[in-house]
Amino acid sequence: MIHTATTSRKWEEVRARPSARSTATPLSHKSWLHALIQSSPPRFALMVFTALILLWTALLSLPLATKSGTVTPLADALFTAVYAICVTGLSTLNMAEHWSLFGDIVILVGLQIGGIGVLTLASILGLNVTRRLGLRQRLLVASDTNPARVAKGTSEQQTIGLGEMAGLLSAVAISLLVIEIGLTALITPRLMFAGYDFWQSLWYGFYLAASAFTNTGFVPMAGGLMPFAADAYLLSVLAIGVFLGSIGFPVIFALYRYVSARGWKFHKRLGLHSKLTLATTLILIVFGWLAIAGLEWGNQKTFGGQNFWQTFMSAGYMSVMTRSGGLSIVDPVDMHSSTLLVFDMLMFVGGGSASTAGGIKVTTIAVLFLAAFAEARGYQNVQVFERSIPNDVLRLAISIVIWGATIVSVSTLVLLHITERSLDVVLFEVISAFGTCGLSTGLSAEVSDPGKYVLAATMWAGRIGTVTLAAAIAATSRRRMFSLPEERPIVG
Numbered sequence: 487m488i489h490t491a492t493t494s495r496k497w498e499e500v501r502a503r504p505s506a507r508s509t510a511t512p513l514s515h516k517s518w519l520h521a522l523i524q525s526s527p528p529r530f531a532l533m534v535f536t537a538l539i540l541l542w543t544a545l546l547s548l549p550l551a552t553k554s555g556t557v558t559p560l561a562d563a564l565f566t567a568v569y570a571i572c573v574t575g576l577s578t579l580n581m582a583e584h585w586s587l588f589g590d591i592v593i594l595v596g597l598q599i600g601g602i603g604v605l606t607l608a609s610i611l612g613l614n615v616t617r618r619l620g621l622r623q624r625l626l627v628a629s630d631t632n633p634a635r636v637a638k639g640t641s642e643q644q645t646i647g648l649g650e651m652a653g654l655l656s657a658v659a660i661s662l663l664v665i666e667i668g669l670t671a672l673i674t675p676r677l678m679f680a681g682y683d684f685w686q687s688l689w690y691g692f693y694l695a696a697s698a699f700t701n702t703g704f705v706p707m708a709g710g711l712m713p714f715a716a717d718a719y720l721l722s723v724l725a726i727g728v729f730l731g732s733i734g735f736p737v738i739f740a741l742y743r744y745v746s747a748r749g750w751k752f753h754k755r756l757g758l759h760s761k762l763t764l765a766t767t768l769i770l771i772v773f774g775w776l777a778i779a780g781l782e783w784g785n786q787k788t789f790g791g792q793n794f795w796q797t798f799m800s801a802g803y804m805s806v807m808t809r810s811g812g813l814s815i816v817d818p819v820d821m822h823s824s825t826l827l828v829f830d831m832l833m834f835v836g837g838g839s840a841s842t843a844g845g846i847k848v849t850t851i852a853v854l855f856l857a858a859f860a861e862a863r864g865y866q867n868v869q870v871f872e873r874s875i876p877n878d879v880l881r882l883a884i885s886i887v888i889w890g891a892t893i894v895s896v897s898t899l900v901l902l903h904i905t906e907r908s909l910d911v912v913l914f915e916v917i918s919a920f921g922t923c924g925l926s927t928g929l930s931a932e933v934s935d936p937g938k939y940v941l942a943a944t945m946w947a948g949r950i951g952t953v954t955l956a957a958a959i960a961a962t963s964r965r966r967m968f969s970l971p972e973e974r975p976i977v978g
Contacts, residue, residue: 737760853879
């Protein structure tokens with residue numbers, strides 16, 4: 487009885503206390519923000535991403551951002567802000583002639599932020615300030631590298647554990663600096679040899695290095711890369727930069743762990759995600775390499791006038807660029823429609839998860855093909871590299887493809903009506919925007935303002951990702967407390 491009376495008295499005291507909500511102070515907005523970050527990191531990422539785009543639109547609208555000192559039209563400023571933050575590379579303006587040094591710096595900072603991820607960058611800055619990474623920050627990084635992880639609440643083995651998030655952030659920061667500085671050191675002497683002075687070569691070299699690693703596709707030189715179309719050295723450096731950016735930071739981190747600890751001894755095996763990403767990326771590069779070379783072999787506007795080795799090199803380089811690189815040495819308008827279709831397929835797939843590349847991601851398409859193979863062989867489970875892939879991952883992969891195809895279809899339909907251009911040209915531009923690739927048929931520079939807004943929305947949806955977008959809308963995972971009777975429809 488004494489225990490019961492004491493418990494009742496304590497409960498009455500608790501009920502008598504004013505609640506936190508009833509005593510809301512001017513700090514309630516801060517509490518609301520903390521609650522949003524904690525409850526729905528994908529929705530927070532969407533808000534921050536959109537806010538950055540609006541901020542960059544305002545900065546690029548300033549007269550200081552243009553060489554002529556005039557205000558950039560809203561549609562062009564917004565489009566440029568979106569393709570900078572979304573690291574796409576499509577442009578409605580002449581990059582070399584329109585933007586001033588201030589504008590170029592704003593764009594360069596934007597592509598760096600967009601390339602490494604908004605939440606990842608925020609966590610890196612927080613880690614530098616506080617010297618520690620709390621659970622909330624670890625969950626933010628986890629949602630940035632794998633949005634489905636927080637939404638689904640999976641319990642099986644993860645590619646990167648929560649305890650390794652601090653190491654992942656360090657790997658992101660170090661790889662960004664080391665790779666871009668290394669690429670700059672390799673590119674700058676080549677540009678000096680081509681006739682640029684030292685400071686021009688250094689600036690252009692760093693710009694190209696950042697553009698390649700973040701898979702953006704910006705070229706600051708007035709003549710683009712056409713003067714270097716047969717330069718095997720420069721093209722190889724750019725292709726390596728795009729490849730490293732497209733495989734994803736978790737894979738770079740896994741490779742670092744694989745070779746760095748205990749005196750560079752190969753002691754730790756690569757995880758399933760890393761193996762699947764590297765294997766599928768290489769398969770797609772080889773497929774694109776052979777397909778592009780074969781289809782464009784006799785095309786005098788592209789590779790027809792080149793010898794065997796030049797064609798072989800150019801086709802391989804363009805295949806790597808479809809990962810989401812966009813640093814083109816060939817005008818897609820001059821290519822055959824069959825080649826454009828191959829580009830469409832490769833750009834739609836894009837690069838690795840949690841990378842600077844876009845698309846539905848190589849692991850998504852790999853899971854679907856593995857599921858089809860398992861079904862053809864009569865297996866109950868999807869298995870690869872001595873590991874079993876959960877069914878919810880397969881369902882997520884199917885959802886990503888369907889939502890991605892829906893976004894591309896709707897954008898293509900609207901642009902076909904607005905521009906009245908041919909399907910192959912419009913579809914190529916839309917998929918390049920969705921996959922944040924940057925390869926262009928010139929439609930972006932010719933389209934009217936409504937068309938620019940459609941392409942900007944497509945880039946935004948492609949970079950945010952269908953998983954993050956769906957998780958942000960849903961906010962939480964719902965579970966039904968009942969099950970309905972099963973009935974099998976006829977499929978096929």
